[in-house]
Amino acid sequence: MTDFGDAFAAALSLVVTLDRDLVEIVVLSLRVSLTAVAVSAVIGCPLGAAVALFRFPGRRTVIVLLNALMGLPPVVVGLIVYLMLSRAGPFGVFGLLFTPTAMIVAQVLLVTPIIAALTRQVVEDLWVEYEEQLRSLGAGPGEALGALLWDGRFTLLTAVLAGFGRASAEVGAVMIVGGNIDHVTRVMTTAIALEVSKGDLALALGLGIILIALTICVNGAAFMVREAAARSQG
Numbered sequence: 001m002t003d004f005g006d007a008f009a010a011a012l013s014l015v016v017t018l019d020r021d022l023v024e025i026v027v028l029s030l031r032v033s034l035t036a037v038a039v040s041a042v043i044g045c046p047l048g049a050a051v052a053l054f055r056f057p058g059r060r061t062v063i064v065l066l067n068a069l070m071g072l073p074p075v076v077v078g079l080i081v082y083l084m085l086s087r088a089g090p091f092g093v094f095g096l097l098f099t100p101t102a103m104i105v106a107q108v109l110l111v112t113p114i115i116a117a118l119t120r121q122v123v124e125d126l127w128v129e130y131e132e133q134l135r136s137l138g139a140g141p142g143e144a145l146g147a148l149l150w151d152g153r154f155t156l157l158t159a160v161l162a163g164f165g166r167a168s169a170e171v172g173a174v175m176i177v178g179g180n181i182d183h184v185t186r187v188m189t190t191a192i193a194l195e196v197s198k199g200d201l202a203l204a205l206g207l208g209i210i211l212i213a214l215t216i217c218v219n220g221a222a223f224m225v226r227e228a229a230a231r232s233q234g
Helices: 001-016 021-051 061-067 072-085 099-137 141-151 153-168 173-180 188-198 201-233
Strands: none
Touching: 021 061, 021 099, 021 141, 021 153, 021 188, 021 201, 061 099, 072 099, 072 173, 099 141, 099 153, 099 173, 099 201, 141 153, 153 201, 173 188, 188 201
């Protein structure tokens, strides 16, 4: 218990004093995860909305596939990206392996299905509610896509947050494609795993505290935005 107390006190000291190594890891983590989530949102929201609104052969298969891909094993995604970006792979010429870009690519593959699947459900529900009204105005699925995405923007924030949660907590894929290189690709989750294995609980706890605090802050901000939107609409 004393050892844990000492480690926790040391962790708080690192956080309060803004330890240089800790700040560097946190900044890189945020850059990688936020970039991946932004790219995934740009891809996933229109994709999910299109699947919700348009009827085409194999649509049910696409829906099942999107839902199944929400549970993609991170290490498998990491392995696939590794093979693609390795020197023998089709994209090896770009030299992206063991860089933050490779980590972003892996996280995009993990997060996009989550955002797309959740967006599909949100837009499909809105289409059921507003279909008759939109068709009376001469708007078909194509014309309604942007309007429904805008109307459900606050609900879709939940989908984006779910993607951020997946990205920020990811270990396996980013460890494989990033290599957990100090000062280059070491993010919060991989650093925590490494420091625990080394027995340095102070830095691991400090990063854990920040990771939990970030998650709470992001979700709290999203909740307040949705509450404010609900009041303004009421």
